[in-house]
Amino acid sequence: MKSIRLATLSVLLLAAFTARAESLVVNGSLNGSIANNDVPTGWTVLAGTPDTMDTTSNVGVSGWLSFGVAPTASPDGGTWVGLGAKSDYIESIGQTLSGLSVGQTYTVSWQAANFGVNNSIDSYLGSNAIGVMLDGASIGQGATLGLSSNWATQSLTFVATSASQLLSFSLANTNKAYLGIDGISVTAGGVTPAVPEPSSWLLMAMGVAALGAMRRRQG
Ligand SMILES: [Ca+2]
Known part of the structure; x- marks a missing residue:
């Protein structure tokens, strides 16, 4: 007994x-082929020309090492997506979340890094933050990141207003910068996973x- x-x-x-809690995001690891102006399966380009990249392929160009600082692998591993912005230009990716419960609080978490772009033609070396949108409206942003070889894990919460909503990311402002995003998850509850x-x-x-x-x- x-x-x-x-x-x-x-x-x-x-x-x-x-x-x-099970993440509602498809391919939150952003696993895909190195690509300049293309994003991994599960994600859609909503603005500009975001890239799929890793530590040896800045802006999604294989073997191109023109980073502002030495890059490091993300905590998630593998490829990630690079998002740029400047005064008259912004890049954005997103995907539609389905199966949301109206009124339920969800936590969006992601990893971000600012390795920048540094080359003789055009450089992106400014500070910026990852901005998060739901159905095209801002629901907040991560902490501002200056050039650094480190990744930061960031999160925020939102309350679902519909069973199906478009989650998207872009840089939070038009400071000339290029940040990486990886390890995206959305889980029910207002606490970190x-x-x-x-x-x-x-x-x-x-x-x-x-x-x-x-x-x-x-x-
Ligand atoms: Ca990844």
Whole structure:
């Protein structure tokens, strides 16, 4: 009897610790072929000519190393998308999220870096931030990033107003800059994905309470 209870408890605790909200984004890893003016499967170009790139292919040109600072691999790994902006130009990518629950809070998270572009013809070396839009309207932006070899993980929350909404990204302003974005996810709940969901905490609390009750019965 006791062993059965313990087994049940273990499963309950394991479920609580491993509970991960499923991301609603298709190909949030932005896995694709290196390309100047093309974006990975699941994503659509909404403005300008965003690129699919990695540490050896700035602006999606294979072997082109004209970065403003030394690039590093993203935490997500593989390819990412580069988004540029200047006074009269902006690049944007997006995808339609479906299966949203109206009134539900969601967390959008992503990784961003500013390695810039540095070459004799045209350079993008300014600071800028990743801007996030829902159905074309801004819902916020990440922290402003100056040139740096480091990636930053950023997030914000929104409340769904329709079952299907267009999520898109571009640079937040027209400062001449070129930033990378990768590791995009959208999960239900207003907390970052690394922290268990409230329901998971409840499940864990129940498990701990059950353990305490069992200990008291044994004593
Ligand atoms: Ca990636």
